[in-house]
Amino acid sequence: MELLKERIRNDGKVKEGNVLKVDSFLNHQMDINLFGEIGKEFKRRFSDAEVTKILTIEASGIGIACVAAQYFNVPVVFAKKTQTKNIAGETYTSQVESFTHGKVYDIIVAKEFLKPEDKVLIIDDFLANGAALLGLSKLVKDSKATLVGAGIVIEKGFQRGGETVRNAGVRVESLAIVDAMDENTGTITFR
């Protein structure tokens, strides 16, 4: 998606440790017009799929998912991150290891919001090591719903997540795949 790549080139900042900072338009301050274009592009790429629900994860996936959902005309469910144990039986739960924060947390979705007849599209802002996406996929699998695929805004193509998730049989559509970043020059190379 050219508009998105251009925006990343102009406003993204490459930081130490392969961090791509896009918090001026994607995940702290959010450019809603850009989100509209992102939503349209997800709809275009998944136009063949009969999506009944969009699943995302708090916090930075929610805004993108909600704006995109307007083009699919379906509800959004967001998985909650929690470090407290929930009452068994009421939620689908999955463990996710955060490499950024170096800790393991549970993600949960109330069972009533993922049903076997649902066709679920996962939407998230980033795909890096794939931990969050695999955790979300497990929630969908546990609910016996159909996982239609995953719409990702930015994939870090130099990390293993994309390969791992695609090898697990998930259809992943990433709107921008970053193959290399240079923190000294600020150069970002897209696939």
Add this chain to the structure above:
Amino acid sequence: MELLKERIRNDGKVKEGNVLKVDSFLNHQMDINLFGEIGKEFKRRFSDAEVTKILTIEASGIGIACVAAQYFNVPVVFAKKTQTKNIAGETYTSQVESFTHGKVYDIIVAKEFLKPEDKVLIIDDFLANGAALLGLSKLVKDSKATLVGAGIVIEKGFQRGGETVRNAGVRVESLAIVDAMDENTGTITFR
């Protein structure tokens, strides 16, 4: 807002301890068509205000804020909840006490996203004791931006938050004000 009150009456659940559960359409599963109507209503109520930015707080405010922002044509910034100290000088910080979870956390916004020339509308899903809203107001005040007001989806009129925040001089527009709830009958009384 009649459509919203009707939805709360039909799908809201009154739980022990004055908890109003609206997670089937507002803050876990999210009805995007309803969010569109909510966004239009916020725009109608604040049509006299020249809003330049919408401020909300993670996680459940984000979806509503992003859909509403389309009607204002402005970016959204969400305050992040954190229990880690941030580098002084880079963020505006405020302390919020959560009565639900019984702990104090910091909320932060990067300084670059709130400027003195901004006219800020705060949007959030709930107003109960007012702690989050007062915390957000403080962030705006610290940034020297103008606080236009606060758009709230559901205000718990039997708690003190609304009065406290209005007494502090903040214009609050709540789309549904709950004056009483009965957990035995499930009855919800609106103002």
